Amino acid sequence: MALTGIQIFKLLPKTNCGECGVPTCLAFAMNLASGKAELEKCPYVSEEAKETLASESAPPIRPLTIGTGDYAVKLGGETVMFRHEKTFVNPPGFAAVVGTDEDDASVSGKIERFRQCQFDRVGLKLRPELFAVRDAGGDAGKFQGLAKKISDETGGSLILMSGNVDALKAAAGALKEKKPLIYAADASNVDALGALAKEVACPLAVKGDGSLESVIALTEKLSGMGIKDLVIDTGSRELKKVFEEQILIRRSALKNRFRPLGYPTMIVANEMAGDLMEETVIAAAFVAKYGALMVMSDFQPHSVFPLLLERLNIYTDPQRPMTAEQGIYPINNPDENSPVLVTCNFSLTYFIVSGEIESSRVPSWLCVQDTEGLSVMTAWAAGKFSGESVGTFINKCGIKDKVKHKSIIIPGYAAGISGELEEELGGWNVVVGPREASQISKFLRAFKPQ
Ligand code: SF4
DSSP states (O other): OOOOHHHHHHHSOOOOOOTTSSSSHHHHHHHHHTTSSOGGGOTTOOHHHHHHHHHHHSOSSOOEEESOGGGOEEEOOOOOSSGGGSOOOSOOEEEEEEETTSOHHHHHHHHHHHHHOOEEETTEEEOOOEEEEEOSSOOHHHHHHHHHHHHHHHOOEEEEEOSOHHHHHHHHHHHGGGOOEEEEEOTTTHHHHHHHHHHHTOOEEEEOSSSHHHHHHHHHHHHHTTOOOEEEEOOOOOHHHHHHHHHHHHHHHHHSOOGGGOSOBEEEGGGTOSSHHHHHHHHHHHHHTTOSEEEESOOOHHHHHHHHHHHHHHHSOTTSOOBOOSEEEEESSOOTTSOEEEEEOBHHHHHHHHHHHHHHTOOEEEEEEOOTTOOHHHHHHTTSSOHHHHHHHHHHHSGGGTOSSOEEEEOGGGGGGHHHHHHHHTSOEEEEOOSSGGGHHHHHHHOOOO
């Protein structure tokens, strides 16, 4: 039975020094209890307490990282079954397979498409992160060369896939600084790959024979060897079975704290489907439940983009709205005669409004006020987009130094603040703009600031 936060608190030093990253020992204890912190963060825990807390302090699903730098992918660390309970933490990584049996044109094509699959969305860069380099013939030199070429030319993180231990040893040895995922330890090679993962300090995938019992045997053996960074591939390739296994693994890890299944899982979608479209649908199912790594046969924008969007939606904290930074945004090269608009910092509002202004081609200043990520109507109802708050923001943000006129356009849904805002701005003309963003373009083209 898991210890409660209070039980854990009793074992901590209670000095509230804050070195663990939270201000009090009680807060740290609560984070440990919910799997959001690791015991090593507190340098002052006694050895005795460490022993008692060892099993309690580890997150129920082991967090680990594949790769380094910009394309590093964090997996695991999840603490809830359902996103609405709290939030999912580490978005799954997307990988495409590139094999040693592919010709140069095919490899170059995948590298090029990997580079193309970069999308700007709500201020974020969405992109896949990994290549799964597959050894098709046991040629260690060719395998290592391809993995190095992919790493050097893309910077992407790597999964090294081979059934040949020597080929894996050569490639993992040469690329260990890049922290690739070694794939995969099964019953036949678990000792050798366990030793390799330990030697090169890289994460290791285990591949079952289609049963969870086989996975448990592998993870127990490897954890007994001191290898903690494991990723589970159950070996199943039938959709319904994989789906059931993912739920069983997540439930066992979270609800029963069953350590042998407390690792992130990977979905080898390219071996479950007949074409990329089917792979995409399968990967989409497991973005929601509960794949941490998706392996597909290729990167194609029409396949990758919807998966990236789904990932963004599923892994956005539902309790924390996405926001744009408060400030003045010049759009279409505005000058001192350009119109001034104000809106909230809910990122969707910001991107829709700025997009409409941009497409109007009217040079404009867009002032974005911090409303804690609330939309205009919600912020207005909560008193965060009132005449007073907007007035204070406009008076302080510096827009008055950028324009010669004294007009400001407010969102149509916030018409009710116009009187109070005029008082706050002292002599400025407050103009009520359209309610719908789609009308902004037409409105701006006809608007003359005074
Ligand atoms: Fe308490 Fe340890 Fe955190 Fe300091 S570092 S506040 S002693 S839990």
